[in-house]
Structure formats: structure tokens, C-alpha cells
Amino acid sequence: MSLRDYLASRDFRFNKQFGQNFISDGNLLAAIVADAGVSAEDTVLEIGAGAGTLTAALAEKARKVVAYEIDKNLVPILKETLSGLDNVEVIFQDFMKATTEELRERFAGARVVANLPYYVTTPILLRLLEEGIGDHITVMVQKEVADRLCAEPGGKDYGAITVKMNLLGNTTMTRVVGRQMFYPAPNVDSAVVRFDRQENKFADPNPALTSRVVRTAFAMRRKTLTNNLMQGLGVSRAVAESAIAKTGYPLTVRGEILSAKDYVALSAALVEAGYQLK
Numbered sequence: 027m028s029l030r031d032y033l034a035s036r037d038f039r040f041n042k043q044f045g046q047n048f049i050s051d052g053n054l055l056a057a058i059v060a061d062a063g064v065s066a067e068d069t070v071l072e073i074g075a076g077a078g079t080l081t082a083a084l085a086e087k088a089r090k091v092v093a094y095e096i097d098k099n100l101v102p103i104l105k106e107t108l109s110g111l112d113n114v115e116v117i118f119q120d121f122m123k124a125t126t127e128e129l130r131e132r133f134a135g136a137r138v139v140a141n142l143p144y145y146v147t148t149p150i151l152l153r154l155l156e157e158g159i160g161d162h163i164t165v166m167v168q169k170e171v172a173d174r175l176c177a178e179p180g181g182k183d184y185g186a187i188t189v190k191m192n193l194l195g196n197t198t199m200t201r202v203v204g205r206q207m208f209y210p211a212p213n214v215d216s217a218v219v220r221f222d223r224q225e226n227k228f229a230d231p232n233p234a235l236t237s238r239v240v241r242t243a244f245a246m247r248r249k250t251l252t253n254n255l256m257q258g259l260g261v262s263r264a265v266a267e268s269a270i271a272k273t274g275y276p277l278t279v280r281g282e283i284l285s286a287k288d289y290v291a292l293s294a295a296l297v298e299a300g301y302q303l304k
């Protein structure tokens with residue numbers, strides 16, 4: 027029976043508000059699990075179990091799978107689709123409401139694998155990145171979001187989140203997935219992105235400041251980096267310009283030209299010029 031027929035037979039009603047676009051193609055599910063590099067030693071955190079198709083594919087390869095699911099209407103479905111799998115735990119809770127402590131305790135070194143609900147993709151990713159949850163994060167996101175996460179400096183897709191990911195590790199797009207692979211089909215295509223965390227990648231002595239500088243640099247995209255730094259950090263033109271000069275870029279440069287490594291150098295130059303994070 028197809029997933030569509032199965033869900034209809036159980037009177038399941040999709041809740042649009044929760045970004046429910048399910049996948050059931052066995053080849054695609056196996057490919058995502060392979061992209062994520064899941065092996066028998068791994069604890070996997072999944073966000074959004076849906077009908078449990080990806081959960082079951084993960085459970086075949088992993089030591090343990092813990093899945094969060096916000097929609098309690100999926101309780102009877104998941105009970106049925108995951109029956110007989112003794113290495114799966116489903117937590118019926120909004121992932122965004124889980125505390126940092128409980129996530130860190132359970133999933134610090136885990137692999138995260140998810141077909142993310144599109145309405146909350148960025149907040150979930152930022153949580154995982156900033157709170158140190160998961161060493162390897164493999165997520166299905168809308169193609170345009172994937173383009174942003176994997177962008178090179180200088181392009182229109184390159185933004186604060188791209189730099190953030192590059193500061194903390196390495197990001198690659200592993201596959202593009204057409205909208206017809208989902209049920210119900212969304213209006214846009216998707217892609218799988220894998221992020222591998224790399225502790226202290228640039229040996230940044232001022233990570234909190236670098237993070238602030240990145241946010242500031244992209245605050246107003248049409249402004250130069252100098253103007254964004256002056257406005258966002260409250261530094262003088264002289265301090266902003268002397269720090270930018272040290273990175274080797276012209277004083278008229280815009281934030282989207284600098285790489286993650288350049289931002290580490292820029293924050294060090296700001297400290298040298300006397301700036302202190304308040």
C-alpha cells in the first residue's frame with residue numbers, strides 16, 4: 027500500500043501548519059541515511075518523525091534513534107509503522123521547546139538527520155549549531171535554503187548563516203530532491219545538506235565577538251562593511267577602517283565578500299584596535 031493510501035486508511039489529516047511533506051521512496055530514504063554516514067555506533071537525533079519512514083530507515087543502520095514529533099495525531103501511526111523496532115524512541119514534543127541541557131546531555135556527539143519542516147528550518151539549524159548539538163548534521167531543506175547554506179563569498183545567496191556554518195565546520199550539498207518525491211508535494215524543490223562540525227576550526231581567540239561582527243556585517247546588505255561596523259558596534263570610522271585595512275580588503279568592501287576566516291581576522295583586528303565586546 028502506498029504511504030498516501032495508508033495514511034488515508036488511518037484517517038490521518040495533514041497539518042499544513044507543521045510543514046508536513048513526507049517521503050516514502052525507499053531509494054531516497056537509503057540515500058539520505060548514506061549521505062549522513064550513519065553506522066552501528068551512532069545515536070541519531072531526528073527532528074520531525076512524520077509517518078516514521080526516515081525514522082525506520084535510520085533505525086536499520088543506527089544503534090539508537092530518538093525522534094521528536096510535534097503532532098500528536100501521529101501517535102497511532104508511528105506506533106504502527108515503528109512497531110518491532112526496539113532501538114527507536116519518539117518524543118511527542120515541539121523540538122524548539124526541548125531545553126539546551128537535555129539536548130546537550132543526550133545528543134552532544136550524536137548525528138542529526140532530518141527532513142526539516144520548512145517553517146522552522148533556520149531556527150532549528152541555529153539551535154543545533156549554536157548550542158553544540160550534533161557533530162554531523164544532515165538535513166533536507168528547501169533548495170533555496172540549501173543554496174544559502176552552501177554559498178561561496180560574493181554571491182547573493184551568501185549571508186550570515188553561511189558564514190556561521192563555515193566558522194563552525196564544513197558544509198556540502200549532497201543531493202537535490204525534486205518536489206514530486208514528497209507527499210503532499212510542496213511548491214519548491216529541496217536539497218540535502220550535510221554539515222560536519224570542526225572544533226576550533228580557525229583557532230578563533232574571540233568567537234563571541236566574531237559572531238557579533240558577522241551579524242553586524244550583514245545587518246544592512248546595501249551598506250559598506252565600514253558603515254555596518256560603525257552602526258552595529260558603535261565604533262568610530264577610524265577603528266572600523268583600521269581593522270578592515272588589516273584584512274587586506276579595500277575600505278569600501280561589503281560584508282558579503284569576506285570569508286569565515288576573514289571574519290576571524292577582522293574580529294582580532296578590532297580587538298587590536300581597542301574594541302571590547304560589552
Ligand code: SAM
Nearest residue numbers: 044047048049074075076095096120121141143
Ligand atoms: N521525517 C518525515 C519524512 O521525512 O517523511 C517527516 C518530515 S516533515 C517535512 C516534518 C515533520 O516535522 C512533520 O511530521 C511535522 O509534524 C514535524 N514538526 C514540525 N514542527 C516540529 C517541531 N517544532 N518539533 C518537532 N517536530 C515538528
